Amino acid sequence: MSGTKPRTLFDKIWDSHVVDQMGDGTCILYIDRHLVHEVTSPQAFEGLRLAGRKLRRPDATIAVADHNIPTTDRRLGIKEEDSRIQVETLEKNVVEFGVPYIPIMDDRQGIVHIIGPELGISLPGMTIVCGDSHTSTHGAMGALAFGIGTSEVEHVMATQSLLQSPAKNMLVQVNGKLGLGVTAKDLVLAIIGKIGTAGGTGHVIEYAGEAIRDLDMAGRMTVCNMTIEGGARAGLIAPDQKTFDYIKGRQYAPQGEAFDRAVAYWRTLPSDPGAHYDTVVEIDAAGIAPQVTWGTNPEAVIAITGTVPDPAAEPDEGKRAQLARMVEYMGLTVGQRLDTLPIDVVFIGSCTNGRIEDIRAAAAVAKGRKVAPGVQALVVPGSGLVKKQAEQEGLAQILLDAGFEWREPCCSMCLGMNPDKLTPGQRCASTSNRNFEGRQGPGGRTHLCSPAMAAAAAVTGRLTDVRQLG
Amino acid sequence: MDKFTTTTGVAAPLPLANIDTDKIIPARFLKTIKRTGLGVHLFDTLRYDAEGKERPDFVLNQAPYRKAEILIAHENFGCGSSREHAPWALLDFGIRCVIAPDFADIFHNNCFKNGILPVRLPRAVCDQLMEDSRLGGNSRVTVDLARQVVIRPSGEEIHFEIDPFRKHLLLNGLDDIGQTLQHVKKIDEYETKRSESQSWLPSIPVG
Numbered sequence: 001m002s003g004t005k006p007r008t009l010f011d012k013i014w015d016s017h018v019v020d021q022m023g024d025g026t027c028i029l030y031i032d033r034h035l036v037h038e039v040t041s042p043q044a045f046e047g048l049r050l051a052g053r054k055l056r057r058p059d060a061t062i063a064v065a066d067h068n069i070p071t072t073d074r075r076l077g078i079k080e081e082d083s084r085i086q087v088e089t090l091e092k093n094v095v096e097f098g099v100p101y102i103p104i105m106d107d108r109q110g111i112v113h114i115i116g117p118e119l120g121i122s123l124p125g126m127t128i129v130c131g132d133s134h135t136s137t138h139g140a141m142g143a144l145a146f147g148i149g150t151s152e153v154e155h156v157m158a159t160q161s162l163l164q165s166p167a168k169n170m171l172v173q174v175n176g177k178l179g180l181g182v183t184a185k186d187l188v189l190a191i192i193g194k195i196g197t198a199g200g201t202g203h204v205i206e207y208a209g210e211a212i213r214d215l216d217m218a219g220r221m222t223v224c225n226m227t228i229e230g231g232a233r234a235g236l237i238a239p240d241q242k243t244f245d246y247i248k249g250r251q252y253a254p255q256g257e258a259f260d261r262a263v264a265y266w267r268t269l270p271s272d273p274g275a276h277y278d279t280v281v282e283i284d285a286a287g288i289a290p291q292v293t294w295g296t297n298p299e300a301v302i303a304i305t306g307t308v309p310d311p312a313a314e315p316d317e318g319k320r321a322q323l324a325r326m327v328e329y330m331g332l333t334v335g336q337r338l339d340t341l342p343i344d345v346v347f348i349g350s351c352t353n354g355r356i357e358d359i360r361a362a363a364a365v366a367k368g369r370k371v372a373p374g375v376q377a378l379v380v381p382g383s384g385l386v387k388k389q390a391e392q393e394g395l396a397q398i399l400l401d402a403g404f405e406w407r408e409p410c411c412s413m414c415l416g417m418n419p420d421k422l423t424p425g426q427r428c429a430s431t432s433n434r435n436f437e438g439r440q441g442p443g444g445r446t447h448l449c450s451p452a453m454a455a456a457a458a459v460t461g462r463l464t465d466v467r468q469l470g
Numbered sequence: 471m472d473k474f475t476t477t478t479g480v481a482a483p484l485p486l487a488n489i490d491t492d493k494i495i496p497a498r499f500l501k502t503i504k505r506t507g508l509g510v511h512l513f514d515t516l517r518y519d520a521e522g523k524e525r526p527d528f529v530l531n532q533a534p535y536r537k538a539e540i541l542i543a544h545e546n547f548g549c550g551s552s553r554e555h556a557p558w559a560l561l562d563f564g565i566r567c568v569i570a571p572d573f574a575d576i577f578h579n580n581c582f583k584n585g586i587l588p589v590r591l592p593r594a595v596c597d598q599l600m601e602d603s604r605l606g607g608n609s610r611v612t613v614d615l616a617r618q619v620v621i622r623p624s625g626e627e628i629h630f631e632i633d634p635f636r637k638h639l640l641l642n643g644l645d646d647i648g649q650t651l652q653h654v655k656k657i658d659e660y661e662t663k664r665s666e667s668q669s670w671l672p673s674i675p676v677g
């Protein structure tokens with residue numbers, strides 16, 4: 001369209017979902033998909049009930065329980081009473097409000113951010129929300145997807161819309177190619193290390209450049225997943241042929257002729273040449289080594305070949321105190337190398353790295369090796385479908401033979417709402433997304449890394465540069 | 471939702487940046503189906519030791535600040551998880567206003583939905599307010615939303631910016647859903663238009 005201002009992918013999705021505009025720029029934004037889980041929804045359903053309101057579009061909503069579910073035999077039920085009540089409350093609410101629900105014993109059950117794309121629920125050009133910050137994951141499909149609080153969950157249930165003001169556009173341009181043994185996880189950790197945990201505040205980040213185009217859909221999801229750790233509202237990657245091939249044939253995706261019409265529309269979504277970004281960050285992919293966090297937020301990250309930084313070098317007093325506290329909490333010393341640090345636990349899973357590609361990467365390292373003595377290594381697939389596929393591909397057996405534990409799908413040790421937790425002082429190489437104090441269990445020490453790096457740590461018993469394992 | 475007009479009270483200084491919502495309320499306390507009762511777990515790991523005893527050096531365990539209504543912190547307050555349990559815990563404790571240089575987006579939103587006023591002020595001003603607040607119970611701060619000012623114990627007034635729509639909702643204690651439902655006709659029209667222009671967009675089968 002000549003004469004119109006070039007727009008970004010974000011601008012296009014935003015513009016096509018504005019229902020109405022209030023005087024001051026706040027918009028009513030239409031929501032295409034609402035994903036619901038057991039932790040952030042009970043108070044929202046209760047709110048609807050108290051106000052005598054209906055859920056406006058059950059057919060645009062889907063619910064699944066994922067945070068509180070045990071990773072051991074499901075037939076035994078949920079032992080902890082409060083977890084069980086939360087799941088039972090969800091099961092009652094979906095019946096009362098007529099919401100499509102994926103039961104715990106269904107093969108398709110899994111972490112909400114894994115199953116959205118996997119089942120073809122999350123599609124390009126959509127607005128997608130969930131009462132969960134890692135909703136940003138679905139941005140890999142070329143959808144505007146972001147986390148909301150429980151009051152907003154109730155708002156979407158009642159109105160199929162949200163009150164929002166437009167975000168600023170940030171472009172993260174990743175030039176060149178990632179090196180051997182360097183993955184999407186390393187890339188996104190390096191990006192957060194560069195922009196900081198608040199670097200994206202108020203922005204939606206669009207990732208572009210050769211290294212992003214080269215990523216498979218799983219890798220793109222890993223990158224968008226962790227966007228929230230850089231403070232941005234959402235991450236976006238322009239849909240391309242890889243996206244369309246990924247979607248084709250999935251359960252809830254458009255089928256047949258409708259799919260072709262959808263693709264024709266999706267092809268119009270990528271940012272126009274010359275579109276304006278408020279902030280641009282450039283990254284050289286070739287310069288990135290495998291990353292591992294040393295501190296207690298995702299910004300506290302270094303290359304595996306690096307050493308624990310000295311807080312004294314930080315000029316800001318508040319930040320200096322925070323860094324010093326991190327060194328202490330993590331039980332490290334300044335200047336210490338990370339690649340010899342002994343670990344107690346390895347966790348491979350979560351909505352960041354619980355897809356089949358992640359399990360393949362872990363199995364490739366584990367094959368023919370053994371988990372080091374004294375190390376507990378958990379592999380928790382992101383969904384029942386991932387689990388099944390990994391079993392069919394023989395990956396589960398490789399991992400079991402190496403001494404890994406092969407569990408049932410859910411959030412598990414990403415946040416320890418189920419029985420999988422670190423005990424105080426335990427050190428964990430984890431493929432999850434948050435290394436906050438106590439995130440994986442009170443007193444636990446988390447080192448975030450890629451699935452290959454986590455598997456390497458499992459077999460050596462230490463944080464290890466996976467490139468050295470050969 | 472309770473309206474917010476003004477609040478006068480003791481302000482608790484928490485001179486830390488990047489206070490994440492896991493710190494405000496750890497995941498193990500999210501297994502509730504209610505909004506209330508979370509105040510005792512606010513800042514759990516900072517506030518209590520491994521045996522569950524109060525840590526005397528934590529600000530909210532010190533006499534004047536046990537009744538704090540205002541919290542002052544550093545950059546990026548409320549980052550991390552979207553859990554609304556964070557503002558619920560603050561509110562249940564009695565905090566009605568958080569002052570910081572900036573806030574994480576989702577937390578910032580969640581505050582407004584619960585009658586908590588997040589006030590953005592430059593770091594230097596926050597540091598000054600923290601200095602004031604160290605005087606304890608004699609140092610009361612007023613936050614006046616209508617006039618958009620924070621009043622220091624000295625009487626000095628500091629102006630802050632706020633989105634006018636959000637200010638309106640908060641001052642009047644209005645429920646967002648009620649507001650949006652006044653535009654329900656527009657939502658209906660939008661849905662009709664979309665189902666024609668994007669007829670390929672599938673629904674999720676119900677029942």
Ligand code: SF4
Nearest residue numbers: 134350351411414415
């Ligand atoms: S895997 Fe972790 S980050 Fe992802 S939804 Fe579950 S708890 Fe949240």
